[in-house]
Amino acid sequence: MQPYAGRDGLEDGRGQRSLLGDRSPMNRRGFTLIELLIVVVIIGILAAVAIPKFSSTKGKAYLATMKSDLKNFASAQESYYYDHSAYYDGAVPSAALSYSPSSGVNITITAGDVAGWAATATHDIVPNTCSIFVGGAAAPAPATVEGAPACN
Secondary structure (H helix, E strand, O other): OOOOEEOOEEEOOOOOEEOOOOOOHHHOOOOOHHHHHHHHHHHHHHHHHHHHHHHHHHHHHHHHHHHHHHHHHHHHHHHHHHHHOOOOOOOOOEOOOOEOOOOOEEEEEEEEOOOEEEEEEEEOOOOOEEEEEEEOOOOOOOOOOOOOOEEO
């Protein structure tokens, strides 16, 4: 004889209904508090490892932007030289040079004449400095190879 399945569960053999129905405490489905805490701890560990890696990547991106701006500035200087037979030695950005650096990048010409030029780049966010030189101009630190931007 089948037990009667009432609205609140099954009747046991004594005519009483069980609130658990056919589920015993061992058959309950779901996550325990311990399992959830373990998952939260693992996610926290992964976040603690990943966040510093992303912040260093951001700094490298700013350095790459400064190097790229110095390379573009070198091209603008060469274009100016072919038009005027001297390198530009003024404020950047300039309409005469027709060059403008990226947002947040500041380029300063440290030397510029017929023999060569040198420039440094800084960024509003990172404390690093990048520099480049061409020709007979004195190499500003950290540049050591002519025409190749270098950063500290």
